Amino acid sequence: SSGINAEYGGAAVGNFADVVNVRMQWDIKQAEAERYNYKHVVDGTMRIVRSEGVGALFRGVGPNCGRAALMNIGQVAFYDQTKDTLLRMELIGDNTGGHFVCSFIAGTAATLITQPFDVVKTRVMQGSRYSGVVQCIVATAREGPRSFYKGFVPAWVRLAPQTILTWIILEKLRKWFPAA
Numbered sequence: 001s002s003g004i005n006a007e008y009g010g011a012a013v014g015n016f017a018d019v020v021n022v023r024m025q026w027d028i029k030q031a032e033a034e035r036y037n038y039k040h041v042v043d044g045t046m047r048i049v050r051s052e053g054v055g056a057l058f059r060g061v062g063p064n065c066g067r068a069a070l071m072n073i074g075q076v077a078f079y080d081q082t083k084d085t086l087l088r089m090e091l092i093g094d095n096t097g098g099h100f101v102c103s104f105i106a107g108t109a110a111t112l113i114t115q116p117f118d119v120v121k122t123r124v125m126q127g128s129r130y131s132g133v134v135q136c137i138v139a140t141a142r143e144g145p146r147s148f149y150k151g152f153v154p155a156w157v158r159l160a161p162q163t164i165l166t167w168i169i170l171e172k173l174r175k176w177f178p179a180a
Contacts, residue, residue, distance in 0.1 A: 006072075007065075007068035007069050007071060007072040010068065011061070011064045011065045011067070011068035012061055012064075012065055015057065015058055015060070015061045015064050016045055016048075016057035016058070017041055017045075018060070018064060018121075018125060019044075019048065019056070019057055019058075019059055019060065019125045020038060020041045020044035020045055020048070021041070022060075022121075022122050022125040022126055023036045023038065023044065023125065023126060023127065024036070024038050024044065026126045026127075036127075045057065059124050059125050060120070060121040060122070060124035060125040060133070062133050063117045063118075063120045063121035063124065063133060064117075064121045064125075066117045067114045067117035067118055067121055070110075070113045070114045070117060071110055071114050073110075073113070074106065074109045074110025074111070074112075074113050074114060075106050075107070075110045075163050075166070076106075078105060078106040078109040078110065079102050079103055079105075079106035079163075079167055082101075082102040082105045082106060083098070083099075083102040086098065086101065086102065096168060096171075096172075099167055099168050099171045100164060100168060102167065103163050103164040103166070103167035103168060104160060104163075104164055106163050106167065107156070107159050107160035107161075107162070107163030107164060108156065108160060110159060110163060111152065111155050111156040111159050111160070112152075114155075115148065115149050115151070115152050115155055116148035116149070118151070118155060119140060119147070119148050119149070119150055119151065120133060120136050120137055120140060120148075122151075123136050123140065124136050
């Protein structure tokens, strides 16, 4: 619960930077005249506030926070449940190989459950294409269910190794420094 609250709070506080980042990445795909051309995050933040108001810094905050909470669930809960189940079934050992398998599954599960939120968050943050989250969800759904998983492979390629390294390192630390 506290991990989810921290993820949720962190996503809300850092949302402005995510908005600027999404727009800076989006610029590459836009015609010259339609680009935001932010120089850096501070420039982007100031220009958004001046031209769109402070509220624009919170575009997509709902799906961003939802994604963050689900990321925590995907990585932590799936890892723990997978590890417990596979150990009980004696399919893995409590070793680096077993930790790799469990963290691979957790990273994949986390990507699967967060990708729809990531797609909606990104689309809403890109600018004024949608009036809000609901309109974005409806428009994306009209494109078909697979539209919610656009960008899945790059997201998984980024998240799976991070999840694997996190859990393998954490398990080593648990072994080297057992709780008293």
